[in-house]
Amino acid sequence: MTTPPKSDPRLLFLAGSVRQNSFNKRLARLGAAISEANNIPSTFVDLADYPMPIYDGDVEAESGPPENARKLKNLMRAHTGIFIASPEYNAAFSPLLKNTIDWVSHTRDAGEAPLEVFRTRVFALGSASNGGLGGLRGLSMLRLVFELGLGALVLPDQFALPRAADAYDEHGHLKNKDQQEQLKTVIQKLARAARVLHG
Numbered sequence: 001m002t003t004p005p006k007s008d009p010r011l012l013f014l015a016g017s018v019r020q021n022s023f024n025k026r027l028a029r030l031g032a033a034i035s036e037a038n039n040i041p042s043t044f045v046d047l048a049d050y051p052m053p054i055y056d057g058d059v060e061a062e063s064g065p066p067e068n069a070r071k072l073k074n075l076m077r078a079h080t081g082i083f084i085a086s087p088e089y090n091a092a093f094s095p096l097l098k099n100t101i102d103w104v105s106h107t108r109d110a111g112e113a114p115l116e117v118f119r120t121r122v123f124a125l126g127s128a129s130n131g132g133l134g135g136l137r138g139l140s141m142l143r144l145v146f147e148l149g150l151g152a153l154v155l156p157d158q159f160a161l162p163r164a165a166d167a168y169d170e171h172g173h174l175k176n177k178d179q180q181e182q183l184k185t186v187i188q189k190l191a192r193a194a195r196v197l198h199g
């Protein structure tokens with residue numbers, strides 16, 4: 001997998017849930033579809049295809065990071081902007097997402113600077129929940145981890161989808177056209193920021 005040519009933004013969409021009918025997976029999938037519809041090449045990735053054990057320093061010392069962490073990091077490297085749709089669990093983000101981030105952050109190839117894949121991509125955050133705040137509270141912590149812990153550039157714009165159980169139509173689009181436009185705006189800004197960073 002190679003780094004995309006400069007000035008050609010390529011967006012990766014992932015969700016911090018492996019649940020089959022995950023509201024956040026649907027958000028990430030929709031984001032990728034909106035991106036493609038706006039001529040921005042994109043990929044949706046399901047973390048269910050990249051299972052990893054719970055981080056354990058002994059496991060890392062014995063056998064290194066899991067192969068799936070390396071594969072996911074390479075997939076991230078092949079994109080210049082990354083959108084993360086994150087469930088809110090008790091006002092934080094999901095343990096699946098934290099575990100995935102932690103393993104990827106400890107996966108380094110020869111000659112690779114620490115946290116390089118986080119420091120050289122631009123990120124945008126979203127969330128979906130059946131609650132009234134749409135998982136918004138969990139994004140504060142996720143932003144903190146990305147900015148402070150990983151040194152990542154995170155767009156100030158983010159998207160939270162409340163009442164998610166009733167928000168999608170049968171095609172996976174948002175019934176509320178204003179919300180769909182808001183999501184599109186975040187994605188377009190992500191693509192623009194990725195172009196500036198890599199162009």
Ligand SMILES: Cc1cc2nc3c(=O)[nH]c(=O)nc-3n(C[C@H](O)[C@H](O)[C@H](O)COP(=O)(O)O)c2cc1C
Binds near residue numbers: 021025088092131
């Ligand atoms: C342990 C736990 C804690 C949760 N805490 C919150 C919460 O603080 N706020 C919220 O809006 N939803 C909360 N939920 C509900 C999740 O938003 C809901 O399960 C959602 O469907 C998860 O995202 P997904 O659909 O992408 O899997 C919680 C769910 C679990 C399992």
